[in-house]
Structure formats: structure tokens, C-alpha cells
Amino acid sequence: MSRVASHLIPLAAQSAWNRRATLALTVLAIALSVCLLLGVERLRLAVRAGFAQTVSGADLIVGARGSPLQLVLHSVFHLGDAPPGMSWESAQAIAHHPAVAWSIPVSLGDSHRGYPVLATTSAYFAHFRHGDDQTLRVVRGRTLRDAQTDLFAAVLGAEVAEALGYDVGSQLALSHGEGMPESEQEYGHEHEHEHEHEGADHADKPFTVVGILARTGTPVDRSVHVNLSAMEAIHLDWQGGTHLPGMAIPAEFVSRFDLTPKQVTGIIVGLKSRAAVFVLQRHVNAYRDEALMGVLPGVALAQLWQMAGVGESALMVLSALVVAVGLAGLVAVILAGLNERRRELAILRAIGASPADVFVLLSLEGLGLTLAGVALGFALLTALGLAAGPWIAAHYGLGLNAALPTVSEGLLLAAVVGVGLLASLLPGWRAYRLSLADGLTPRT
């Protein structure tokens, strides 16, 4: 081994340096493929972490019995179809369970220019936690109050405010239903939906923006937040998803009505002690007055990742193939250059190199280039993380900052180097055969 270290490694390095123009390209190809491989792996974990951090403070999500994943995706991430609602009475009863520290009722269904409207209470701003135990922060204005004066107040997520150019004091009208993306609304397609016919707009009861939230990198950024009672108020003169003909209750009169909500989509629950989570879950699942379920967000997300696993695996396989292509390119380049180096190998033989030395020399070259590619790929990823990491975190809530390799990344990199070494044995073996056949006098 010391023999290898003392003369073959410098020789392999000097030889490779002499052909650096060609080899640099193959090293770059390997570097890019390694960057992709690690990037995909990091993105996968960051997406999972991002989802988990969105509900980092919630211990249990309670809603009407149905699909647990649908409840979590809809009530927290505002994705997918609305699950059936649960009654306000049940929500109140569960909120008063002794194990419960706080609860946030959420009700979804309306939208504003394609952005979901989340009806809730001031508890949302007091207790909702995301990321590393962070509360929602207001950059301008204030959060919602549970008061009559705030009936038509709205607090906007950062992206809504930015995209639609709203600021504190702006007026906006909600639409019934989930809404359509902005671009399609302009062509009037919104009315083709069953429940979204002429007059589906709640334009008679406009809302005033009272606050704008800081970016969180979670679905909060894409939400319009209003009071639960406001949701009742704008639907007073509605029934079954349509405006009642001949009924129009002006905004100034709604406070005369009972604005206690009849039902909500679900409640996000925080516990005094996490240890009580299964006790409360059993209590909810066995609730007598209504068919309810309590969902641990982590369990629902695990279900989601299980479903997403096929796609993740496909991405990993694809990026592994890209690495294989990079290594195949490396081997092809070394093999192609071998014929021109037969004289060089014969000189080494004359000086006393054995065919085994020649084998080691060529294999070392491939290994060295693979190592260089892996190192460069990691450096590239680190540079990307440093340059774009903070921006990605702010806009997508994905933690893709520069970081030292984790154990699993280390294993991935080691696997790349291992495959690179195996692949490098091929030019090594070919050079071994050539130097045995050529002896001291190559027939070139």
C-alpha cells in the first residue's frame, strides 16, 4: 500500500493533470449528477419537514368522521376536497375537555380571487405554531379580534397581499366556493360551476384588510383570514349554496342576527400534555352526539408519504441513473484515451512497473476523478444552498440551506464513489491486458 501511495498516486495525478481539459468535463458531469442526486434527496426530506412544520404545534385535528388525510390536508393545507363539517356544539364540547390547552376552529369554503378564505377566531393568531415553534407575526396592521367591530375584517397571508397588491385598509369581496385561479375567472368560467352562478359573489358585504402577516413558507401565506362570525354573516341570506331570492340583508343589519356558527370544517387542538393525546383521541372517536374523529397530523402525513413514496422512488431512480450516465462517461473517456497512452504504459513497464501497477494506476485515475466529481458536486450544492437557501425558505418554506452531509447522504456519496471505483476497474483491466500484450514495445 505504501508503494501505491508513494509513487502511483502522484503519477496518476500528474498524468490526469496533463489531460485536464478532457477530464474536467467528465468530472463536471459527475459533479452535476451528484448535485442532482443529493438535491433530490434533500428536497424530498425538506418537503416532508415543511409539511410537518406547518402543523408543528398541533397535537390533534378533530373533524367529522371520514378520511383522516382529507381532513388534515383540507383544514391545515387547504388542499383537496372539503370534508363534511362538524357541529359547533361538538367543537365547543371538545374545546372544553380538561386535557385541551387551546383549540382553533377552522372553516373553509369561500375564496377570494382563487385564494382560500379561512374563517377562524383570534385563537388562531394566538396559538397556531409553524416551523420551529414560531407564532404568526404581523408585518403591518394587526390580527383579528373576536368583536362585532371586526366582523368584516380580514388578515392576509404574505403572498395574497403581495400578489394582489393589497395593504391595510384595502377592501375585498369574497366568493362562494373554492374559486378558480385568477386567469380563468377573467373569462367568466367561474360561473360554469354548479353552485357558482350569477350573483355568487358576496360583494354586498365587503371586507377591510386590517393586517398582513409575515411570510411563513406555509399555506398561511396563501390564505385570507376572517372571523367565523363573518362567515355566518355573509351567508345569512343564503341557503344550500345559493342566494335566497328576494332576500337581501344589508351589512349594517347582520349584527341583529345570531352569528354563532352552526358548523366548522374542523378544530386544531393543542394539549396541556402531549401524553394525553391518545386519551383525547379515544374520547373524540367515541363521541356520542356526533360521528367524529381525532387525527394525529403526523400519522396522516405518514399516510401521505406512503402514497407519495412511488413518485419519490421514481425521482431517486432517475437521479441515480443520471449518476450512472456520468460515471459511464468517465469510463468511456479513460478507455478512449488509453490507446494513445500505450507508449506511456510501456515506458512505465520498462522502468519496472508491473502490469498490476498499470492496473492500479488506471483504476486510481478513475477513482480520483470520481472523488473529485463527488467533492465538486457537494461544493456546488453547498454554494446553491448558500445562494438560494434563504429565498427558498421564505417562499416555499423548504429548508434547503447549505449543510454538512448527513449520514444517509454520506452513504449515498460513498455509494457513488464505490460504483465509480468498480467502473474504474474496467479501464484498469483493459490497461493491464494491453501492457501484458505490448511488453516494452507497443504496436501502435
Next chain:
Amino acid sequence: MHTEPAIRLADLRFAWKDSPCLDIAAFEVAAGEQLFLHGPSGSGKSTLLNLLAGVLMPQVGTLTVLGASLPRLSGPARDRFRADHLGLIFQQFNLIPYLSVLDNVLLPCRFSARRRQRAIQPRTAAERLLQQLDMDETLWQRPASALSVGQQQRVAAARALIGGPELVIADEPTSALDAERQSAFLDLLTCACHEAGAALVFVSHDRRLAGRFARDMALGEINRVRS
């Protein structure tokens, strides 16, 4: 000095596949002797050199170099033997193009601990040899590819001699040089080998060069295979 002959062949036969190439009853080169060996191309000179260097093995016969019976050694041991005891110079393209002149001369010391020890100070030894072979000091750090053919051959000679090998084999080392340079190179090489006490086997098809050697023989005299 070696009391053993530098080379001793007896009843040696070598064939490429089924076509006989060499059949030598007896051939000896004494330690420190300088021999001029000539023969037309295709007469088996290169094959003989590969045999002497331990790269090819005869099918039958005695092949003893510096007292070592090469056929009894394993492949790696023959490679080590070549690294330790032999200096080889070829017709051209002797040098690793991407290494400097000095690094090319020092190359045998990388592969052989014995050569390294015998050179005592390998770098100083290399510099002394380069001076002896009339290589200008300004060229020492240049890459070998930047040298003229004549300069390259002198660097190759320095490399063959570093670390005191007992046998130097030169295969047509002057055929790429013009007449004047041939003569100068031959002077330098024979002189350096003499000073180092190394035996020299100089192979060439050009008999005009034979005058400088104490012994001159044709391969045809010892090889019973007629091409």
C-alpha cells in the same frame, strides 16, 4: 564488481505461437562489458531485449541476468528485478511527456528502493548525470515534450543510469539522430556506462557505430533460426 556475467543464455528457444524466433546455443556478456549487437530488422532483436528485460519468457533454456535465473522468478519478481538492476533506452519516445526532465530521470527511483538507496541523493545524482550527458541546466524543469529528439535521448540515458543498474540495454537509441549527434550521444553513453561500471548491450542495424565497442557481434551469429 560482479563476478557473475551480466548475461548468460544457453540452449534458449523462443517462438511466437508456432513460428520459432530465437534459438541460441550460448551467449554471454561479462560484467561491465560493452557489446555492439547488430542485425537486420525482423531478426529477433526486440524479442531478445524483451527476454533480457524479463518481459517475455523463453519456452526452454537458460536465461540468467546478473546471476538471477529469470524463468525461475515470478512475474512481479521479474518486474522488481528490472526496476532494480536494468536501465533501458529505446529508439524514441522514451520519456513521460507530462513529467519534467528531472522527474523523468528520477522515475526509476520511484519504482525501486534499491536504485533510490544506491543513488544516495537521487536528486543530486540526477543532476550530476544530466550534467555529465551535457544537458543544459535551463532544461531540467521543462516538460519532456518540449525537448528535441537528441535531448530526449540523453535524458533517457540519464534515467537508465540513475541508481547504478548493472546492465544497460539500448535498442537503436541513435537511429532518430543525425550522424553528428549519433556520434556525440554514443560518446556520452559509453563513457557514462563505463564510469558507472554498468554492462552495455547496444543494439543497432547500423554497423558504422560498431567501432567504439570492444566487442561487435551479429545476432545472426548466435541465432540458429533463419528468418
